[in-house]
Amino acid sequence: MVNKITVLLGDITTLDVDIIVNAANNSLLGGGGVDGAIHYMAGPELKEECRKLGGCKDGEAKITNAYNLKCKKIIHTVGPIYKDGKHDEEQVLRNCYINSMALAEQYRLENNLDEITIAFPCISTGAFRFPKARACKIAIDTVSNSSYDKINVIFVCYEELDYTIYREMLNINN
Ligand code: AR6
Numbered sequence: 001m002v003n004k005i006t007v008l009l010g011d012i013t014t015l016d017v018d019i020i021v022n023a024a025n026n027s028l029l030g031g032g033g034v035d036g037a038i039h040y041m042a043g044p045e046l047k048e049e050c051r052k053l054g055g056c057k058d059g060e061a062k063i064t065n066a067y068n069l070k071c072k073k074i075i076h077t078v079g080p081i082y083k084d085g086k087h088d089e090e091q092v093l094r095n096c097y098i099n100s101m102a103l104a105e106q107y108r109l110e111n112n113l114d115e116i117t118i119a120f121p122c123i124s125t126g127a128f129r130f131p132k133a134r135a136c137k138i139a140i141d142t143v144s145n146s147s148y149d150k151i152n153v154i155f156v157c158y159e160e161l162d163y164t165i166y167r168e169m170l171n172i173n174n
Helices: 033-042 044-051 089-110 132-144 160-169
Strands: 004-009 019-023 061-065 073-077 116-120 151-157
Touching (some): 019 033
Parallel strands (some): 116 151
16 A cells, blocks of 8 residues: 555646656657656756667656756656557556556665655546546556555646546545
8 A cells, every 4th residue: 555645736847746757658758748848847858868768668667867847756657548448558557557656666765765755647648548537547546556655646637627537536525
């Protein structure tokens, strides 16, 4: 079980947390949506570092520095492009959360930190068109079932609809 799960409505690039997660593409060289916003706000050095990583496969994750962002590190993960739900989309999305959490725990251990906070966007639910409610359930279930009890998770919703879906799924009423 993770330590604490919260939901936030806002822009993930503004957060002063240990790690933010980027919903990237296989090239890791930037794009639109949250990926574009993160690269823009972090500055051009991020692309230089990403260029050396040799891309990233669907469901996998890679960690970089955060440059001009307030957070300490960025974990880049590549969600599935949703087709019809019969192309392993759910498992790939699950892997994004599993692999991102594993990298976060590795970062925590390497830096001897008692506790860390990682912020996730709603991976795959924009340009990659994964159905929002289903993606939300996978995100919450996967993170909740992980065994990292020293990691706090923030789900960052940029859209009101996502914020409503996450709060409903987590039974948050206030
Ligand atoms: N902070 C938090 N969430 C955001 C922000 C932000 N600043 N901006 C957008 N979102 P998307 P994907 C939300 O399309 O579906 C890129 O071109 C957005 O409202 O960013 O995984 C990549 O390079 C949505 O809920 O990512 C890939 O090619 C969520 O982020 C492709 O898009 C995900 O939408 C990845 O597609």
